[in-house]
Amino acid sequence: MIELKNISKIYESNENNRVTALKDVSINFKEGELILLKGPSGSGKSTMLSLIAALSKPTSGEVIVDTKRISKLADTFAATYRRNNIGFIFQKYNLIPNLSVEDNILLPLIPLNLSEDEAQKHVKSVMEKFHIAHKKEIAVKSLSGGEQQRVAIARANVNKPKIILADEPTANLDKELSLKFIEILRELKSQNKTIIVATHDPLFFGLDFVDREIEMLNGELLV
Amino acid sequence: MKSKINFYLIEFAINSLLRQKAKSIFITVVITFLTFLLASVFFITNSIKYELNATLDSLPQITLQDVRGGRIHDIDIKNVEKILAINGVSDASSRVWGYYYFEMLDVYFTVVGIEEFETALTPALASLSEKFDFNSIAMFVGAGVKKKMSERYYKEYFNFIKPDGSMKKVNIAGVFESDLELEANDMIVMSKQNVREIFAMSEERATDISVHVSNPKEIATVAQKIKEQFPSFKVITKDDLKLSYENMFNYKSGVFLALFVVAIFTFFIIIYDKLSGVSSEEKREVGILKAVGWRVEDVLKEKFYEAGIISVFSYLLGIALALAFVYLLQAPLLREIFIGYSDLKVSFRLPFVMDLQTLLLVFFLTIPIYIAATIIPSWRVASLETDEVIR
Ligand SMILES: Nc1ncnc2c1ncn2[C@@H]1O[C@H](COP(=O)(O)OP(=O)(O)OP(=O)(O)O)[C@@H](O)[C@H]1O
Numbered sequence: 144m145i146e147l148k149n150i151s152k153i154y155e156s157n158e159n160n161r162v163t164a165l166k167d168v169s170i171n172f173k174e175g176e177l178i179l180l181k182g183p184s185g186s187g188k189s190t191m192l193s194l195i196a197a198l199s200k201p202t203s204g205e206v207i208v209d210t211k212r213i214s215k216l217a218d219t220f221a222a223t224y225r226r227n228n229i230g231f232i233f234q235k236y237n238l239i240p241n242l243s244v245e246d247n248i249l250l251p252l253i254p255l256n257l258s259e260d261e262a263q264k265h266v267k268s269v270m271e272k273f274h275i276a277h278k279k280e281i282a283v284k285s286l287s288g289g290e291q292q293r294v295a296i297a298r299a300n301v302n303k304p305k306i307i308l309a310d311e312p313t314a315n316l317d318k319e320l321s322l323k324f325i326e327i328l329r330e331l332k333s334q335n336k337t338i339i340v341a342t343h344d345p346l347f348f349g350l351d352f353v354d355r356e357i358e359m360l361n362g363e364l365l366v
Numbered sequence: 367m368k369s370k371i372n373f374y375l376i377e378f379a380i381n382s383l384l385r386q387k388a389k390s391i392f393i394t395v396v397i398t399f400l401t402f403l404l405a406s407v408f409f410i411t412n413s414i415k416y417e418l419n420a421t422l423d424s425l426p427q428i429t430l431q432d433v434r435g436g437r438i439h440d441i442d443i444k445n446v447e448k449i450l451a452i453n454g455v456s457d458a459s460s461r462v463w464g465y466y467y468f469e470m471l472d473v474y475f476t477v478v479g480i481e482e483f484e485t486a487l488t489p490a491l492a493s494l495s496e497k498f499d500f501n502s503i504a505m506f507v508g509a510g511v512k513k514k515m516s517e518r519y520y521k522e523y524f525n526f527i528k529p530d531g532s533m534k535k536v537n538i539a540g541v542f543e544s545d546l547e548l549e550a551n552d553m554i555v556m557s558k559q560n561v562r563e564i565f566a567m568s569e570e571r572a573t574d575i576s577v578h579v580s581n582p583k584e585i586a587t588v589a590q591k592i593k594e595q596f597p598s599f600k601v602i603t604k605d606d607l608k609l610s611y612e613n614m615f616n617y618k619s620g621v622f623l624a625l626f627v628v629a630i631f632t633f634f635i636i637i638y639d640k641l642s643g644v645s646s647e648e649k650r651e652v653g654i655l656k657a658v659g660w661r662v663e664d665v666l667k668e669k670f671y672e673a674g675i676i677s678v679f680s681y682l683l684g685i686a687l688a689l690a691f692v693y694l695l696q697a698p699l700l701r702e703i704f705i706g707y708s709d710l711k712v713s714f715r716l717p718f719v720m721d722l723q724t725l726l727l728v729f730f731l732t733i734p735i736y737i738a739a740t741i742i743p744s745w746r747v748a749s750l751e752t753d754e755v756i757r
């Protein structure tokens with residue numbers, strides 16, 4: 144369902160400073176699969192997630208999702224693709240700190256111009272599912288790290304995406320909260336979502352519901 | 367295509383303005399102040415122009431004064447017949463009036479005499495003459511005059527002091543109504559006979575002669591003929607007066623002021639844009655919105671709502687303040703720039719003149735500039751690769 148074909152990504156801040164974040168990477172992910180992307184800092188994990196989410200474009204190669212070449216999409220279509228298919232849990236959560244929990248979760252739905260009933264129904268359902276409904280009117284900035292992550296997860300699920308991408312989801316959590324996150328992953332997996340988690344947290348290694356673990360180094364896959 | 371209004375987007379825009387309280391207040395103050403200033407300038411200018419035109423309409427086409435040895439003397443009314451005989455003149459009449467200095471308050475009143483069956487009167491004077499009792503020793507006074515007199519406890523009558531030092535008591539019969547503020551405010555109207563007595567003017571004389579020409583194009587020619595026939599006369603045409611009135615209502619400087627304000631504003635916007643650009647916080651927010659599936663178009667629409675809401679709100683506030691300032695408070699400070707100082711005006715009220723054109727002009731001088739200044743930088747940010755902005 145997700146296919147990366149000969150992907151390279153080069154960041155060029157100026158002429159003397161070129162960073163090759165991904166080097167001729169090819170890989171496939173099947174529907175319903177849960178994949179771990181492992182590797183040290185700077186190995187290209189975030190870059191790969193960002194390409195799959197069409198948040199950036201590869202320097203060469205193609206990203207194909209459900210037969211659609213999303214690496215070639217113009218901005219407007221890339222946004223539509225994201226909104227229909229992708230739930231992204233960012234490492235820094237990327238919430239708007241002064242907005243309430245509820246309003247942050249509503250963000251992906253705003254451009255859809257849904258009726259109030261429908262929008263509220265979606266927001267309520269994910270808030271309950273990820274146990275954050277009791278804080279719905281609180282500004283996100285005054286929540287704890289674990290609560291903020293639950294908001295980020297709820298927001299990533301409010302548009303009912305087929306694909307969930309999580310970048311270092313436990314980097315800012317203690318062990319107890321990390322284990323809770325793993326339980327959430329298990330549940331999402333049981334709903335047949337395709338999930339890619341970039342992490343170097345050993346807690347994830349060897350979990351029974353993980354289908355594949357992929358190791359990266361210096362922008363390349365280790366087989 | 368869905369064309370229904372996206373209330374969530376509007377709500378988000380309002381929320382966003384409330385979240386950036388300091389910035390929003392600052393912008394509201396600036397735009398409100400700017401609209402207020404611009405609108406005030408235009409309101410005053412319009413009022414003055416309106417008044418000026420109305421005043422000019424009421425003036426005689428040609429006025430004749432008798433100047434001897436450099437001094438203006440009362441004119442012999444026998445001249446009226448001779449003027450009427452000149453080709454092109456359709457009417458000529460003698461006018462009896464003068465400035466009366468009211469020492470107690472250091473102001474001048476314009477005392478105007480009218481008589482029965484007089485033809486060359488302004489509309490207001492004509493309607494007054496219909497109900498006027500020409501045999502009484504009474505006068506109608508402008509509202510401003512009434513007020514000044516009351517300040518010195520002359521509520522029922524006024525004692526004029528004649529040139530020989532004796533007094534003439536004249537009853538106040540009523541307040542004079544006129545659309546012309548200048549006419550209504552420092553004018554006193556009474557019978558010609560009474561005016562002559564107050565100024566010690568003989569029956570054969572008048573202050574000046576007003577001349578009406580049937581074809582307005584011939585005014586200059588007729589003026590020329592009169593000058594040839596009466597070399598001692600000062601011949602004043604409406605055009606001459608127009609100039610001196612325009613100087614009195616020096617409104618042109620106000621228009622320059624308006625342009626100056628706009629220039630300053632534009633300059634300010636440029637500086638502001640250069641200094642602040644888009645804050646990193648705002649940049650990040652745009653990145654987040656795009657990452658969760660907003661298109662550039664959605665982001666710009668939201669920014670447009672934000673800029674639109676705050677600028678239209680400030681615009682309306684500015685207009686409301688300007689209306690109150692100009693028409694209720696009579697534009698303190700600002701009016702001094704527009705209205706040249708003159709002893710003759712007791713209290714000049716700005717007449718209420720309102721047109722859509724002015725409102726639109728102020729609208730287009732402020733709001734599009736601000737909206738553009740907001741949208742363009744946001745558009746630049748929104749067009750960046752999303753990944754770069756939120757990393
Ligand atoms: N916008 C950018 N400009 C320049 N270089 C970049 C940019 N984004 C990423 N890089 C570089 O690309 C390489 C891969 O980065 P990436 O973030 O994908 O690594 P990562 O595996 O996610 O690392 P981490 O575990 O630290 O998150 C790094 O060397 C990084 O410095």
Ligand SMILES: [Mg+2]
Nearest residue numbers: 188189190310
């Ligand atoms: Mg990373």
